[in-house]
Amino acid sequence: MTVLILTTEEDVTADMVVVHLHACAVPVVRLDPADLTGGAALSGEYVHGAFRGHLSSGGRLVSLDGLRSVWVRRPGIPASRAARPSPWLTEESAQALYGMLRSSGARWMNDPDAAHRARHKPWQLRHAQSCGLPVPATLITTFPQAAREFADRYPDLVVKPVSGAHPQDPPRAVPTSRVSPDADFAAVAFGPTLLQRRVAKRADIRLTVVGERLLAARKPVAADAHPDEVDVRFASTTAPWEPAEVPPRIAESVRAYMRGAELAYGAFDFVEDADGTWWFLECNQSGQFGFIEVDTGQPIARTIAEWLSRPVAPRPTRLNGANSAVS
Amino acid sequence: MTVLILTTEEDVTADMVVVHLHACAVPVVRLDPADLTGGAALSGEYVHGAFRGHLSSGGRLVSLDGLRSVWVRRPGIPASRAARPSPWLTEESAQALYGMLRSSGARWMNDPDAAHRARHKPWQLRHAQSCGLPVPATLITTFPQAAREFADRYPDLVVKPVSGAHPQDPPRAVPTSRVSPDADFAAVAFGPTLLQRRVAKRADIRLTVVGERLLAARKPVAADAHPDEVDVRFASTTAPWEPAEVPPRIAESVRAYMRGAELAYGAFDFVEDADGTWWFLECNQSGQFGFIEVDTGQPIARTIAEWLSRPVAPRPTRLNGANSAVS
Numbered sequence: 001m002t003v004l005i006l007t008t009e010e011d012v013t014a015d016m017v018v019v020h021l022h023a024c025a026v027p028v029v030r031l032d033p034a035d036l037t038g039g040a041a042l043s044g045e046y047v048h049g050a051f052r053g054h055l056s057s058g059g060r061l062v063s064l065d066g067l068r069s070v071w072v073r074r075p076g077i078p079a080s081r082a083a084r085p086s087p088w089l090t091e092e093s094a095q096a097l098y099g100m101l102r103s104s105g106a107r108w109m110n111d112p113d114a115a116h117r118a119r120h121k122p123w124q125l126r127h128a129q130s131c132g133l134p135v136p137a138t139l140i141t142t143f144p145q146a147a148r149e150f151a152d153r154y155p156d157l158v159v160k161p162v163s164g165a166h167p168q169d170p171p172r173a174v175p176t177s178r179v180s181p182d183a184d185f186a187a188v189a190f191g192p193t194l195l196q197r198r199v200a201k202r203a204d205i206r207l208t209v210v211g212e213r214l215l216a217a218r219k220p221v222a223a224d225a226h227p228d229e230v231d232v233r234f235a236s237t238t239a240p241w242e243p244a245e246v247p248p249r250i251a252e253s254v255r256a257y258m259r260g261a262e263l264a265y266g267a268f269d270f271v272e273d274a275d276g277t278w279w280f281l282e283c284n285q286s287g288q289f290g291f292i293e294v295d296t297g298q299p300i301a302r303t304i305a306e307w308l309s310r311p312v313a314p315r316p317t318r319l320n321g322a323n324s325a326v327s
Numbered sequence: 328m329t330v331l332i333l334t335t336e337e338d339v340t341a342d343m344v345v346v347h348l349h350a351c352a353v354p355v356v357r358l359d360p361a362d363l364t365g366g367a368a369l370s371g372e373y374v375h376g377a378f379r380g381h382l383s384s385g386g387r388l389v390s391l392d393g394l395r396s397v398w399v400r401r402p403g404i405p406a407s408r409a410a411r412p413s414p415w416l417t418e419e420s421a422q423a424l425y426g427m428l429r430s431s432g433a434r435w436m437n438d439p440d441a442a443h444r445a446r447h448k449p450w451q452l453r454h455a456q457s458c459g460l461p462v463p464a465t466l467i468t469t470f471p472q473a474a475r476e477f478a479d480r481y482p483d484l485v486v487k488p489v490s491g492a493h494p495q496d497p498p499r500a501v502p503t504s505r506v507s508p509d510a511d512f513a514a515v516a517f518g519p520t521l522l523q524r525r526v527a528k529r530a531d532i533r534l535t536v537v538g539e540r541l542l543a544a545r546k547p548v549a550a551d552a553h554p555d556e557v558d559v560r561f562a563s564t565t566a567p568w569e570p571a572e573v574p575p576r577i578a579e580s581v582r583a584y585m586r587g588a589e590l591a592y593g594a595f596d597f598v599e600d601a602d603g604t605w606w607f608l609e610c611n612q613s614g615q616f617g618f619i620e621v622d623t624g625q626p627i628a629r630t631i632a633e634w635l636s637r638p639v640a641p642r643p644t645r646l647n648g649a650n651s652a653v654s
Contacts, residue, residue, distance in 0.1 A: 036469070036519075037469045037516060037517055037518055037519070041469040041470055041516075042467075042468070042469055042519065043466070043467070043468035043469065043470045043473045044449055044466070044467045044468070045464075045465070045466050045468075045473075045477070046452045046453065046456060046462055046464065046465040046466075047464045047465075048464075049456050049462070050456070051452075051453045051456065079518075082517070082518075083517070084517070089517075089518050091490045092488065092489045092490050092518055092519050093518070093519055094490075095446075095447050095448060095449070095489045095490040095491075095519075096449060096467050096469075096489045096490075096519035097519075098447060099447030099448055099449030099450045099451075099489070100449045100450075100467070102444060102447060102449075102450045103449065103450050103453035103454065112444075113440040113441075113443060113444050114440070116440060116443065117429060117439075117440050119422070120422050120425060120426030120429060121422060121426055122371055122422070122423060122426030122427045122429075122430065123426045123427075123429045123430050124426075125373045125378075126373065126378045126430035127430065129373060129376050129377070129378065135373055135376070137372075137373065137374045137375075138372070138373040138374075139370070139371070139372050139373075140369075140370070140371045140423050140427070141369070141370035141371070141372075142363070142364045142368040142369055142370065142423075143368055143370045146370045146372075150372070161419065162419045162422045162423045162426070163418045163419050163421075163422040163423075189364060189368075190364055190409070190410070190411070190416075191364055191406075191409075191416050191419055191420070192363075192364070192369065192419050192420055192422075192423035192424075
């Protein structure tokens with residue numbers, strides 16, 4: 001049984017996992033959807049109530065029945081490297097590839113529909129609350145008056161994007177920034193704005209979840225850090241990430257989050273306040289982990305490889321298994 | 328409790344349903360996501376473990392807690408009518424709106440993630456097979472040799488798009504066409520191609536499903552129809568659609584399909600052969616129904632209105648209901 005990795009050709013994070021899969025002699029096929037219909041090809045046949053499908057990539061042919069798992073790492077845009085790319089060819093290729101893979105029975109890291117839902121920050125915040133995770137007071141609004149009233153109640157605020165990275169090419173991370181006390185919020189009317197109470201933090205926490213396994217890392221805030229340095233991705237500190245224990249209540253809530261979100265992989269960002277409380281900021285279902293593994297030595301890549309290698313569970317019995325159809 | 332309809336301003340199909348909602352005195356709010364952040368606005372606040380959200384559209388304000396259902400009819404692209412539209416504003420607005428709606432607890436017709444999955448034709452074909460629906464022999468491939476072998480086994484074929492409408496502006500329906508006997512299939516290598524055994528049909532069937540209710544319509548093929556007229560959308564017949572009985576086995580399979588697909592609405596296309604067998608072609612989760620209602624007098628719009636009007640079911644108890652978070 002083969003592990004299928006959907007990613008671009010150059011992807012050192014995928015390489016880290018592939019090393020472990022090779023060490024366990026698990027067959028791996030890498031496929032970049034961008035290579036449809038050049039270096040990658042597909043075929044699926046629906047006859048006599050049954051389906052037989054195949055993928056080919058880099059000269060290797062794999063049966064869809066023979067897939068144990070699919071890792072959606074960093075796939076390119078389908079058919080974007082075709083000889084004559086077009087929106088139509090991209091759409092046809094996306095539907096063909098992901099449509100067939102969706103009915104393959106393989107386990108997903110992560111299921112594409114669950115992943116799509118889990119990207120929505122407003123959904124994340126509500127889901128985190130429901131799972132009992134502490135969430136800093138947050139407002140997402142296009143009403144300037146709502147923003148002003150929120151700022152009256154929570155004078156120390158940060159602003160961040162609702163959606164994540166700016167869609168330029170290459171995508172640009174938009175830093176979380178502190179809101180100045182004299183902000184007038186009139187511009188809120190021109191686009192949804194996410195305001196959040198700034199947590200006075202003593203550390204950043206990255207909690208990587210792979211299946212049932214939780215791997216937490218912690219980076220203390222430098223003693224001389226300026227309070228405007230709210231975004232760890234852009235902070236000046238050079239301190240490394242260090243392994244951390246997960247408080248049992250957080251572990252329970254995070255597992256409930258993963259189950260409810262139907263995710264196999266998630267990278268949670270928390271901030272730790274002076275009382276030691278972990279405040280949920282977000283869960284990135286495709287978050288990077290290489291920098292954490294390098295700093296902490298935590299076996300994230302190996303854990304992912306183990307998850308991907310597990311045998312496929314027996315398929316559930318269909319409600320209506322009789323295939324009377326002939327053709 | 329309010330019904331929220333996401334659609335463009337001019338939508339006579341939505342109007343047909345709104346008439347029935349008004350007749351039952353059910354409050355309705357129409358919102359076109361394209362109107363963010365002009366005629367439409369949103370706000371959501373996450374404080375003390377709870378969420379309070381509001382939408383405003385056309386001067387009306389509605390609480391997200393007060394929504395009983397959301398009908399995703401024909402929503403515009405978020406913020407596309409903003410004063411200064413941009414891909415970034417569209418992404419921020421989409422995430423804000425659909426992210427909040429996803430956690431509102433309202434019933435969806437259809438749930439956006441289920442709808443996305445259900446659009447994939449390869450997934451549809453496999454799901455239909457699994458539910459026991461007869462599916463004509465079908466091949467989706469980028470291998471010319473696979474296409475040639477399939478054509479040897481099934482010499483009478485049609486070709487159709489994998490994905491549906493061509494993404495030009497306005498979108499263009501691509502007709503299903505007969506494959507000529509001397510086709511050489513070399514071009515299959517340049518894009519996924521869907522080939523399907525042509526069913527010699529005596530009628531087209533449109534089966535509209537609204538919740539548990541099945542409404543079937545049938546249009547007989549004209550006696551003098553040319554066998555090349557395979558696509559009912561482009562056929563020359565002027566015969567009206569007429570109400571039809573659903574064979575019990577088909578009804579059972581279709582209900583299994585809807586449950587498995589997690590859809591509340593679906594428009595199934597079948598063709599009926601000389602033996603009376605209904606062959607599954609596709610299930611369009613947002614298929615039009617106005618033309619069927621006009622021809623047959625079937626109460627599709629009223630049935631949709633009734634489904635949308637049903638009270639919200641009590642929310643399931645959370646695995647982890649304790650909201651310890653304060654902010």
